[in-house]
């Protein structure tokens with residue numbers, strides 16, 4: 001395990017930074033007319049420009065960044081861990097009943 005910190009994330013407020021969709025694979029969209037756009041295949045993770053990791057902590061080396069796609073929690077394919085990490089801390093606590101119960 002590496003303990004290398006990502007400087008761009010140090011002290012940054014995630015909620016205010018622009019997050020983009022990143023995914024391990026991309027495929028050509030099969031809808032609409034050519035030229036078909038590249039679309040994420042599989043889980044859609046949240047990525048902040050300048051970072052080397054997704055919000056959920058995956059290394060993004062070799063991954064595709066979709067600069068025209070702001071990360072959204074709406075798609076079914078959105079990574080749950082990234083969705084959670086992109087929420088403000090107050091919302092996270094509200095969404096996690098286990099934290100309240102053990103407090």
Ligand SMILES: [Zn+2]
Nearest residue numbers: 045056079082
């Ligand atoms: Zn993720």
